[in-house]
Amino acid sequence: MRENRIRTIWAEGGKVLSGWVGLPTSLGAEIMANQDFDAVVVDTQHGMIGFQVAAEMLQAISTTAAVPLARAPWNDPSSIMKLLDAGAYGIVCPMVNNRAQCEAFVGACRYAPQGYRSFGPARGMLYGGEDYLEHANDTLVTLAMIETSEAVEKLDEITTVDGLDAVFIGPADLAISLGCAPSMEPTEKIVVDAIDAIRAAAEKNGVIAGVYCAAGAVAKRWFDRGFRFVAIGSDTRFLASGAEAEIKVARGG
Numbered sequence: 001m002r003e004n005r006i007r008t009i010w011a012e013g014g015k016v017l018s019g020w021v022g023l024p025t026s027l028g029a030e031i032m033a034n035q036d037f038d039a040v041v042v043d044t045q046h047g048m049i050g051f052q053v054a055a056e057m058l059q060a061i062s063t064t065a066a067v068p069l070a071r072a073p074w075n076d077p078s079s080i081m082k083l084l085d086a087g088a089y090g091i092v093c094p095m096v097n098n099r100a101q102c103e104a105f106v107g108a109c110r111y112a113p114q115g116y117r118s119f120g121p122a123r124g125m126l127y128g129g130e131d132y133l134e135h136a137n138d139t140l141v142t143l144a145m146i147e148t149s150e151a152v153e154k155l156d157e158i159t160t161v162d163g164l165d166a167v168f169i170g171p172a173d174l175a176i177s178l179g180c181a182p183s184m185e186p187t188e189k190i191v192v193d194a195i196d197a198i199r200a201a202a203e204k205n206g207v208i209a210g211v212y213c214a215a216g217a218v219a220k221r222w223f224d225r226g227f228r229f230v231a232i233g234s235d236t237r238f239l240a241s242g243a244e245a246e247i248k249v250a251r252g253g
Contacts, residue, residue, distance in 0.1 A: 001128045001135035004089050006039055006067050006229075007165075010208055015223050018069065020212070020234040021057065022047025028235050030060035039067040041231060044083070045074070045094050055086040055123065062087060062127055069141075075101055077108040081117055084109060087127040090141035092168055097150040099157035105144060106163040110137045114163055141165045143210060143229070147173035152194045155201035166208035166229055169198055184214040199226055 009016050019037035021029045024047070033040045042049060042057045049057070054070060061068040070083040071092040080091050093105045107115035114137050125132040128139070144158060147170035151158060159167060171191070172182035180188045186195070195211070202209035203226065210229030211222050214237060219230045 001131050001139050004067060004139045004141060005065070006069075006090065006141050007139070009038060010228060014228070016210075016229045017219065018229065018231040019066070020231050022049065023235050023239075024049045024053040024057075026053070026056040026060040029057035030063060032235055033061040033064040033066040033068075037066050039069050039090075041069045041071055041092055042083075042088070043071045043234070044079070045071050047071075051079075051082060051086070054083065058083075058087045058127075059123070068127075069143075075105050077104070077116075080105070080108040084117070084136075084140065085121045085124050087123040089128075089139070090143065090165075092143045092145060094145045094170070095147060095151075095173075096144035096158060097148050098154045099161060102144050102158045102161040102164060106142050106161055109140055109142050110163055137163075143168040143208075145170050146198050147171075148177040149194075150177075152178075152197060155198060156205065159201050159205040159207050164207055166210050167198060167202050168210040168212070168229065168231075169195060170212060171195070184212070185218050 006016050016038045019032045019040040020043060021032050021040060022043045040061050042054050044054050058068045067089050068087060069090045070088040072080045072083060075093050091109055096102050096105055108117055111117050121132055142164055143166040144164055146167045171184055171186050175182050175186045175191045178190050180191055199209040208229055209227050211227050212231045213219050213222060214233055219232045222230050
């Protein structure tokens with residue numbers, strides 16, 4: 001089966017820098033995947049992307065060395081399984097709040113006996129290889145999003161679920177759940193403490209800690225603090241900020 005470079009980087013003690021795409025265009029996904037990211041996440045939760053376009057975007061990412069990942073729209077087995085069948089090499093699952101929800105998520109990503117994923121990897125096998133069934137459980141990666149106060153309270157039960165590879169912090173939703181304004185770089189003590197607790201629980205229980213952020217300088221700070229999966233910005237943010245910067249120059253700002 002095709003190597004999952006995310007697993008290789010982690011096994012070597014390295015850090016994964018991921019791109020993030022939400023615009024429903026395979027060309028946009030291909031452009032992002034050609035920018036030296038280790039992985040690119042196709043966002044079917046908050047991105048403007050339906051399943052058919054998501055499948056085409058995963059194909060476009062697959063023309064590059066970047067690992068194709070997808071964020072599921074919710075912790076829904078049918079959505080998760082379809083994205084894996086379309087060739088996603090890992091799933092980011094939103095709003096995982098307790099052990100039962102994490103077990104349901106991980107189970108949807110694994111074939112029996114480790115899980116209950118149904119077999120039919122129409123494109124997954126094309127991308128992964130003919131021995132996909134034999135190796136998929138050990139190759140695909142699972143990232144559970146920690147973004148609520150309940151999840152913070154139940155970190156140990158979430159991070160000890162068999163088959164979970166990483167926890168991934170959604171800082172905006174986490175801040176809202178803790179009574180603060182949404183922010184990609186929270187500064188409130190209650191949110192900062194929660195983020196530190198998530199990283200510590202992940203490290204203690206042998207899973208990777210990840211986080212989303214909006215800028216390269218912030219990503220570097222997260223890496224320096226021990227996070228080993230950081231998703232930076234998004235296609236929409238880069239498009240808007242790049243246009244804004246050039247317009248300011250053109251107008252003499």
